[in-house]
Every structure is written in structure tokens, then in C-alpha cells.
Amino acid sequence: MEIGPLVRQRLLSVQPENNLLDTARKMYERNVGAAIIQTDEGHPGIITERDVLRAVSEGADLASTTVGVYMTTTPVCATTTWDVVEAAKTMRRGGFRHLIVLDDGIPIGMLSIRDLVDALLEDYERSLLP
Amino acid sequence: MSTVEEHMNQSVTTARPDQTLEEGAQLMVERKVGATVILTQGVVVGIVSERDVMKAVARGMVPWNTKLEDLMTRDPVCASPSMDVHEAIGIMLDHGFRHLPVVDNGKLVGIVSARHLLRAAEEPAATRAEAQ
Numbered sequence: 162m163e164i165g166p167l168v169r170q171r172l173l174s175v176q177p178e179n180n181l182l183d184t185a186r187k188m189y190e191r192n193v194g195a196a197i198i199q200t201d202e203g204h205p206g207i208i209t210e211r212d213v214l215r216a217v218s219e220g221a222d223l224a225s226t227t228v229g230v231y232m233t234t235t236p237v238c239a240t241t242t243w244d245v246v247e248a249a250k251t252m253r254r255g256g257f258r259h260l261i262v263l264d265d266g267i268p269i270g271m272l273s274i275r276d277l278v279d280a281l282l283e284d285y286e287r288s289l290l291p
Numbered sequence: 292m293s294t295v296e297e298h299m300n301q302s303v304t305t306a307r308p309d310q311t312l313e314e315g316a317q318l319m320v321e322r323k324v325g326a327t328v329i330l331t332q333g334v335v336v337g338i339v340s341e342r343d344v345m346k347a348v349a350r351g352m353v354p355w356n357t358k359l360e361d362l363m364t365r366d367p368v369c370a371s372p373s374m375d376v377h378e379a380i381g382i383m384l385d386h387g388f389r390h391l392p393v394v395d396n397g398k399l400v401g402i403v404s405a406r407h408l409l410r411a412a413e414e415p416a417a418t419r420a421e422a423q
Contacts, residue, residue, distance in 0.1 A: 186349040210345045215320055217312065217315065217354045218316035218321075220313060220318040220354070274406070274409070278383075284383075
């Protein structure tokens, strides 16, 4: 099973100079756990709810702390033809929960562990049926 | 059929309802977990996940002035150690939860996450893919 159908194609995009409070609000309003950051270098960056948690744990003032401080600049990316098991293992071993999905090097969507878990668990459930 | 006990993590991150959001976030980062179970005198009274932290921050709650009891999900659905994994997966899928505290005779004995169950689900999916 390829990850293509599981990829959410409506990406939330933010800028490195945006503050974490506004970014957290946007992520919450859009019900997503990560946002993409397009940089001049070409490779997209990522900011996730885990990064927001880290900022909170460090006592950061979210209104004056920028995305650039907590973002990951070179995240692991996938393509739509990746197998779901390959994606799951990549996330589990890497300890992250979101994969930016590229097509020809252009970000076209995001795969979250939530969507992957749902798909794999539903598949697992079906496999248990007589 | 495997049980929740076989997949749960017996080391559970816990906090008190009166601890702050900042303290809860510190615990979750230090322990590298996605949720902390809130206990009062050993009894599960709530759970706080990363998503709850995001929600609190988005609503303008100040991390060092907000108590975990103000953002926790109260009386969370719990699993028992002998519960079939099948049933635990069903609860997670139906409710959209990623974590279930595991309680035995009223006592917290573990936590099972979607990530734990993902490992269980990876194997049959990989086996079927190879067979095709």
C-alpha cells in the first residue's frame, strides 16, 4: 500500500520569522500537527507540535519567539510512492511524526503518524476479520 | 490474540493536576513521550497530550500560570491489561485517541499508545505486501 492516498495535500505554510504563538494558533485552527517552511535554500523546513511543546518546556515567550528558532531545517521527506510500512518504520526509528511529501522535489503534502496509524490499524483490523 | 499488556509501556509519565503546563511540557520532553497521565492519590483523573498543550497555547493560556487540570482531558477512557489489542485499536480509532492509560483494579499499570500498536500493525502489513 502506497502512502499517496493518505497524504494531506492542504499544507499549512509559515515563515521562519513568524512567531510561535500565531503558528500554534494556525496549527490548532487547521487541526494539523505540523507546518511547512519554504526557504530560499530549496529544501523545506518543518515546525511541529512537538517543537511548540519544547518551546513551552523551555519557558519561551511564544509571542516573541520565532519559528526559525525551533524549526527543523532539513527534515526527512518522502515521495507519494513510499510504502506505508517504510513510512511507519522511518517515523518510528527517526522519532518523528510528520513527513513532508515531495513530488519532483516540490512539497505537495504532509503525512502524519496519525493518518498512518489510522490506515495501518484499519488494515490490521481488516486482517483479523474471519 | 495479543493483549494490551503485551504492548503497553509500564513506565508511565505522570503528573499532579496542580502542576503547571510548563512543568507538564518539561516532563513530556524529558521522557520523550506524547502524553502524561494525571493522578490524584494514585487514581487516574485525566490525561494531557501534545495536542492538549497546542490547544491551550493557541487559546492564550500562559504555560507557567496554567494548571494541568485546566487543560487535561478528564476521566479518560482507559484500557485493562487483559483487553484484546483489537478492542484497544477500536477505541483509538473510534475516538481519535493516541494514548490509553492501562488500569488494573483501579491502579495505573501502564500506557499504550498508537505508536506501540503501530509496531504490531506493521508486521502483518509487511507480510501481506511480501506475499503479493
